[in-house]
């Protein structure tokens with residue numbers, strides 16, 4: 001089929017990095033049905049929203065987005081509209097009841113069945129699949145087209161969660177914790193490297209709980225990283241998101257000894273109050289977390305710490321919140337994400353007495369001010385230092401390239417486009433709100 005005749009697929013992705021990865025795999029699965037990607041909904045034959053259910057706002061966004069496609073669907077009755085991801089899993093057929101123009105609903109564990117579902121909707125039927133199937137979706141998604149890729153990629157190694165934090169929908173939308181076998185991960189990684197990838201971020205809702213089956217039986221995340229470290233052409237390894245209770249000694253040590261493992265760690269803590277941590281079912285104390293970070297920093301002193309926080313969790317008092325502020329001061333974060341608690345139907349905390357929303361807003365403001373201050377001062381301290389940047393794409397200004405440092409800072413540099421995909425030493429000259437600027441170290445030396 002020539003590209004002109006090809007049907008066009010528009011995918012819009014919400015939520016976490018795993019959804020970004022899943023969207024790529026869904027596009028590939030539908031590529032076999034003759035779809036090519038388009039970056040606007042206006043000329044699409046199919047629109048697929050890959051959704052997030054983590055907070056109420058994220059889920060409601062989907063219905064307003066669907067509303068926007070009413071006109072398009074009226075003009076073009078053959079347009080197919082699908083909802084994938086965590087809202088699809090959580091709400092299932094309810095989505096089609098609320099928004100009858102939706103043709104297809106597919107959950108995060110069943111999207112390998114998209115080709116069959118597409119045939120169903122092509123016949124004018126509705127298609128719904130939110131199973132947690134026994135078969136491994138990845139076994140059915142093996143053949144990726146061999147197209148060239150950018151320098152960075154995500155690779156899902158673990159999915160689902162058995163932790164059941166009292167606020168969180170993920171154990172329900174993604175299901176029980178499952179690790180992909182080592183061989184499957186290694187061959188996908190090699191394939192990505194063959195196609196131009198230099199940096200891989202291993203993904204899992206609980207990535208450091210990884211325990212995939214390998215040649216020597218159960219393999220930990222640290223062992224997996226060491227095996228990936230041997231792949232020629234792969235230059236950088238990252239992983240996210242980790243749970244503090246699954247940070248084992250080998251993984252901590254790898255941060256000090258594995259040269260391809262980057263010095264950045266996203267380690268959500270959610271609260272600094274032991275009372276709230278207990279109510280959240282996090283199963284560790286604030287002190288445990290601070291000691292853990294001390295051990296990680298002993299292994300890799302320059303590691304940049306990142307975290308997630310929730311304020312206004314049911315029962316959170318002023319003192320609990322002050323404990324969170326104290327933990328943040330003790331850790332000193334280079335990056336962090338903080339949210340006001342959002343009630344999620346079906347989770348244990350939804351039944352509990354809620355904090356006054358204005359009080360929660362004030363706390364969020366104070367917490368974010370402190371986190372921003374920390375982020376900024378860590379960034380500012382980079383000025384004058386040399387970092388290694390993996391150039392990913394042209395920057396906003398002419399002649400500029402942008403990429404990430406070891407510490408995941410975005411860095412803008414005047415450099416030729418031919419340097420895309422290269423690891424380059426850069427001297428940092430400037431720090432602004434969300435990025436750094438620098439010059440090629442070779443230019444400074446010359």
Ligand code: SAH
Nearest residue numbers: 167168205241268308309339340341342344
């Ligand atoms: N698997 C990751 C978290 C995934 S959700 C982990 O275990 O850390 C990403 C972040 O969203 C969480 O870390 C938490 O800070 C936030 N979050 C989850 N549920 C939430 C809720 N009900 N209200 C507000 N924030 C929430």
Ligand code: SF4
Nearest residue numbers: 161163164165168170
């Ligand atoms: Fe959600 Fe907790 Fe599991 Fe993270 S560890 S995905 S916050 S239940």
Ligand code: F3S
Nearest residue numbers: 015016052053054086
């Ligand atoms: Fe959202 Fe689902 Fe990811 S709820 S954060 S898209 S796992």
